[in-house]
Amino acid sequence: MTARPLPQDPMIRSLIAHARQAQLNRRTLLAGAGAGVSALALAACSTGGGGQTKPTPADDKSSSDKTLNWANWAAYIDEDEDGNYPTLVAFTEETGIDVTYDVAVDDNNTYYGKVKDQLALGQDIGADTVCLTDWMVDRWIRFGYTQELNHDNIPNLANLTPALQDPDFDPGRKFSVPWQGGFAGIAWNKDAIPGGLASVEDLWNSELKGRVGVLSEMRDTIGLIMLQNGVDISGEWGDAEFEEANELLREQVESGQVRNIKGQSYLEDLKNEDTLAAIVWSGDITVINAEAGDHWEFAIPTAGGTLWNDNFLVPVGSPRKTNAETLINYYYEPEVAAEVAAWVNYITPVVGAKEAAVAIDPELAENQLIFPNEETLSQAHIFRSLTPAEEQKYQAAFQTILLGS
Amino acid sequence: MAFAAFATAEAQPQVQKRKSRIALFLLLPGILYLVLFFLTPLISLVLTSLQTPAEFGDIGQYDYAFNWQNYVTVVQQYLPHILRSFGYALAATVLALLFSYPLAYFIGVKARRWPLLQSLMLVLVIAPFFISFLLRTLAWKQLLSDESFIITSLKALSLMAPDAHFTGTPAAVIFGLTYNFIPFMTLPLYTTLERLDTRYLEAGSDLYANAFTVFRKITIPLSMPGIVAGTLLTFIPAAGDYVNASRDFLGGPDTQMMGNVIEANFLVLLNYPAAAALSIILMAAILVLVSIYVKRSGTEDLL
Numbered sequence: 001m002t003a004r005p006l007p008q009d010p011m012i013r014s015l016i017a018h019a020r021q022a023q024l025n026r027r028t029l030l031a032g033a034g035a036g037v038s039a040l041a042l043a044a045c046s047t048g049g050g051g052q053t054k055p056t057p058a059d060d061k062s063s064s065d066k067t068l069n070w071a072n073w074a075a076y077i078d079e080d081e082d083g084n085y086p087t088l089v090a091f092t093e094e095t096g097i098d099v100t101y102d103v104a105v106d107d108n109n110t111y112y113g114k115v116k117d118q119l120a121l122g123q124d125i126g127a128d129t130v131c132l133t134d135w136m137v138d139r140w141i142r143f144g145y146t147q148e149l150n151h152d153n154i155p156n157l158a159n160l161t162p163a164l165q166d167p168d169f170d171p172g173r174k175f176s177v178p179w180q181g182g183f184a185g186i187a188w189n190k191d192a193i194p195g196g197l198a199s200v201e202d203l204w205n206s207e208l209k210g211r212v213g214v215l216s217e218m219r220d221t222i223g224l225i226m227l228q229n230g231v232d233i234s235g236e237w238g239d240a241e242f243e244e245a246n247e248l249l250r251e252q253v254e255s256g257q258v259r260n261i262k263g264q265s266y267l268e269d270l271k272n273e274d275t276l277a278a279i280v281w282s283g284d285i286t287v288i289n290a291e292a293g294d295h296w297e298f299a300i301p302t303a304g305g306t307l308w309n310d311n312f313l314v315p316v317g318s319p320r321k322t323n324a325e326t327l328i329n330y331y332y333e334p335e336v337a338a339e340v341a342a343w344v345n346y347i348t349p350v351v352g353a354k355e356a357a358v359a360i361d362p363e364l365a366e367n368q369l370i371f372p373n374e375e376t377l378s379q380a381h382i383f384r385s386l387t388p389a390e391e392q393k394y395q396a397a398f399q400t401i402l403l404g405s
Numbered sequence: 406m407a408f409a410a411f412a413t414a415e416a417q418p419q420v421q422k423r424k425s426r427i428a429l430f431l432l433l434p435g436i437l438y439l440v441l442f443f444l445t446p447l448i449s450l451v452l453t454s455l456q457t458p459a460e461f462g463d464i465g466q467y468d469y470a471f472n473w474q475n476y477v478t479v480v481q482q483y484l485p486h487i488l489r490s491f492g493y494a495l496a497a498t499v500l501a502l503l504f505s506y507p508l509a510y511f512i513g514v515k516a517r518r519w520p521l522l523q524s525l526m527l528v529l530v531i532a533p534f535f536i537s538f539l540l541r542t543l544a545w546k547q548l549l550s551d552e553s554f555i556i557t558s559l560k561a562l563s564l565m566a567p568d569a570h571f572t573g574t575p576a577a578v579i580f581g582l583t584y585n586f587i588p589f590m591t592l593p594l595y596t597t598l599e600r601l602d603t604r605y606l607e608a609g610s611d612l613y614a615n616a617f618t619v620f621r622k623i624t625i626p627l628s629m630p631g632i633v634a635g636t637l638l639t640f641i642p643a644a645g646d647y648v649n650a651s652r653d654f655l656g657g658p659d660t661q662m663m664g665n666v667i668e669a670n671f672l673v674l675l676n677y678p679a680a681a682a683l684s685i686i687l688m689a690a691i692l693v694l695v696s697i698y699v700k701r702s703g704t705e706d707l708l
Contacts, residue, residue, distance in 0.1 A: 107672075112672075113671060113672045116465075139464075142463060143463065210568065210570055211551070216652070259570070259657070260573055260658070261658060262652055262653060263653065268546070272552065273551055273552040274551050388463045388464045391464055392464050395673060395674055396674055399669050399673060399674060402652070402658055402661075402669065403486070403658070404659040404661050405485050405659075
């Protein structure tokens with residue numbers, strides 16, 4: 001301020017300083033009012049409303065654009081020591097399609113939270129294909145966030161295992177194709193519990209008080225408890241069966257028997273022995289046994305385990321659907337599927353992969369967690385699809401346990 | 406005050422007018438930035454918080470409405486979490502102040518004679534920022550796990566019950582909050598204490614005040630700006646923190662704070678109005694608490 005020298009008197013000086021500040025405040029206030037109006041206009045433009053209208057799929061530019069973005073979960077594809085993906089490199093050599101493999105999904109819910117607004121507007125979410133779990137795929141299909149697949153471009157789909165050809169959320173697999181699947185079951189620390197565990201009931205043994213973990217994925221944790229209660233989770237069941245399992249879990253959490261309820265980070269608890277036994281996903285146990293010494297064992301509980309699948313989808317805004325279909329077709333060649341299965345340790349949905357795996361490693365082909373036989377599969381059950389109202393009700397009830405009170 | 410303002414404006418109307426245009430022009434980027442990245446989301450948040458479930462809609466589908474009952478519902482449902490958030494934040498702020506004050510006093514006053522030591526200690530205070538906050542919190546989770554050296558030693562010394570745990574308890578969450586926000590408390594305290602004129606302290610003892618009285622009557626009032634700034638910088642983010650209390654970090658099902666409830670409502674339950682209403686309640690509550698605090702500590706001028 002070079003206006004003019006301020007008076008000497010400190011009192012007056014401070015008064016003037018205050019007044020100048022007040023002026024500035026009035027000015028900013030006026031500007032603020034103008035800004036508020038424009039912000040209101042902007043906010044009104046944004047989405048977030050009903051969104052009941054389904055978006056329209058993008059035009060396919062695959063013939064001129066030989067690239068593909070694939071969003072997937074961590075450690076879910078074969079990887080060599082240099083961080084390359086051998087099967088993808090081979091795919092690019094074979095088809096000329098350059099694939100960007102993006103480990104963008106670490107949780108169905110957070111990924112959905114990230115892309116839902118773009119999906120509702122039919123915009124490109126930066127992924128031409130993404131692998132998500134059955135129940136989330138169900139939601140995307142219902143909302144019209146996926147593109148219908150052209151099966152002529154996926155002749156290898158004939159190799160899809162018959163059990164997965166007609167799920168209730170996508171009969172005939174018009175919108176989704178399985179990538180890998182797995183079991184949820186129980187695992188325990190072999191050093192601490194040499195006798196092992198057989199059922200979910202064993203997790204509630206008082207000797208394990210405070211050392212038991214369960215998954216924050218409702219369908220797996222509640223599914224296993226319902227199976228233990230003798231409910232067929234794929235069949236007809238309702239509020240009463242759900243409530244019974246949910247209350248049983250609440251009791252175990254509130255009594256301190258269950259230490260924590262976690263997503264993927266439950267592995268840290270197993271490793272640092274905060275938990276000695278837990279409800280887990282099958283493939284993970286193979287991975288941590290390889291990483292941190294052979295300390296854990298996985299089993300499908302005697303009353304049965306849950307079986308889930310992650311599926312390829314083509315998001316509605318992707319302009320490269322044909323490229324995505326070409327990729328899906330490639331991964332349905334039994335030799336390629338066997339190569340992936342040997343690395344990721346999850347169940348491959350491709351018929352013939354087991355025979356192809358014998359060539360890689362005969363022992364691998366006998367692993368029930370990767371190539372389950374009829375007997376193993378009969379122990380695993382798929383959690384039935386929930387209606388939107390049920391989904392909301394059950395998730396809310398389950399979350400009251402996770403959030404405590 | 407108003408008179409004085411008039412006087413300056415009247416004296417040089419030309420200059421003032423031109424200046425106000427320039428000032429407005431210079432403010433423009435700032436205003437635009439605030440409109441785009443603060444006001445717009447805020448208004449959108451308010452609008453979302455008043456939405457009502459769409460009729461026959463699927464999960465996560467809502468219509469604009471004036472459903473103010475959302476606020477009542479979330480307060481009824483999540484009152485324990487709201488209280489817990491502010492309780493934990495308060496505990497962490499007090500603990501951080503107790504740890505930081507002697508530290509800042511040492512760096513800012515006692516270590517004045519050794520500038521090298523002073524800068525070295527400041528670097529040590531800031532050093533944790535060089536590593537991600539998430540990684541440090543995860544590291545503590547490992548260090549404090551049941552079979553860790555710290556916990557097994559405490560148990561061997563009978564300072565902890567044999568079947569007790571630390572991770573997943575309220576103590577662990579408050580510990581994490583305190584640990585993560587200590588630099589935010591130490592730095593403002595340091596900047597005010599560094600300017601503390603030690604001659605006042607000497608004058609105080611010359612007037613026969615004992616050390617405690619000197620501290621209470623001189624050091625504390627003079628460092629008040631630092632205390633207020635530090636407590637605000639700690640309390641506000643701590644109340645909204647959702648990392649330390651998360652079940653994936655130091656918390657458990659009975660330590661969930663407001664941030665975790667908002668996260669669950671937004672990501673899992675797709676109850677966007679509830680998440681938005683809770684966010685607004687959190688903001689409003691912090692605003693009210695902070696204004697009362699600033700008013701009561703009589704430091705409006707110092708902010």
